[in-house]
Amino acid sequence: MKILFPLIAVIVLVLVALAGVDGAHLQTLFGIYIPYAALAVFLVGIVLRVIGWARSPVPFRIPTTCGQQKTLPWIKADNLESPHNTLGVIGRMALEVFFFRSLFRNLKADYDENRTGNELTYGSAKWLWAAGLAFHWSFLFIFLRHLRFFSEPIFFFVPFLETMDGLLQIGVPRLFMTDLVILAAVTFLFARRIVSPQVRYISLPADFFPLFLILAIALSGIFMRYITKVDIVSVKAFTMSLVSFNPTLPKGIGSVFYVHIFLVSTLFAYFPFSKLVHMAGVFLSPTRNLANNSRAKRHINPWNPDVKVHTYAEYEDEFRDVMKAAGLPLEKE
């Protein structure tokens, strides 16, 4: 059920777009209003989420470290695994964001009665890391390649990305490797949640929905590029009209295009409210973005109440005469 429900949701989204465009002729709604609204929800939603996180105090340094902390000068410190300054944090974050360094340490716990004599063993498990990396990088490439529809003249890096992506020169129009890689990676990420009983048990509809949605987006895009074809010049004239806030609907564009646009709009609007917001959240992970400098620098808990203290020196000042009269020893005469 938790797999079927998100699958049905994505199918309904596709059908809504098809019915809206082919049946009700709501091209203006699906081509103009929904994309604008989705982008606004995305931008405002992400900003509010980030501000919400930033309002939560992080009273202690809680970086998860796996390297030598900075200490005595003759002990070599590992500034990437246990950063002690901002430079180390930036390096660590960059490795995390670009290469998923912490996921690289993913382990698999296995319990093999026959082989290990009832011992729990941990082994390397790089598949999730590899598929995650393939998926995210493909998505980034595909996203950046799409900027050819949103810039005129086209941004300088887009042709380079297309050349690299289509380097194998397979077919016409040229096959983009990322199109295949993203399909394979999403399929793996989906299969992983089904095949492994443990992962399946903890998977929720909110885990399957983005996978199905992204799969549907990729498939509709691939469908348009390689199979049904769209008049790409009209599409670009339309996207540029969206960018310049002077939207003009294209004529004679098939409904697959609107399905693609609607699914992408859904993804954008869904982004700030779902697990996908880890795009922004990774930068605000306290276990990653804090320097491990508790021993070098004092961090004061921001919600510490303002405690009225009465030190011994003040106590003695207050009761000096009485204490002296009683013959008690004083620190200061």
Added chain:
Amino acid sequence: MYDAGKIIIGLIVFLGFATFPIWHDGGKAVSAPEPEITAYAKKIGHCVEPEKWMRANHMQLLDHWRDAAVREDKRVYVSSTGEEYDISLQNTCLRCHSNKEKFCDRCHQFAGVHELYCWDCHLESKEMKKWAATDESF
């Protein structure tokens, strides 16, 4: 808000990147380019296949024609309307779409489809004329 400085810088960078096309192209009115064809093409009035089909699928037709002519030595193309055409970029296609810059390049640059290798082997008409004028043996 804690670390307000860093958060606000981060958000500005994010919003800047996310809306960059709007800053880059915001006020500009961009319209789809109009490819130019020859007077001969206007007289004939149709391409080897319907215009709408050609707009979407010409690359596959060209690829198919390349394979047919160069690899299979087939020189006759029968269109969906039953008409026969000589499979030749130089003699059939370029007769109507003679100017690469004003026909091919306009849309291709606009849509960012730049990886053509037609002209690795074929000469575009202007170059062909220049070559013919300078090379006496031609």
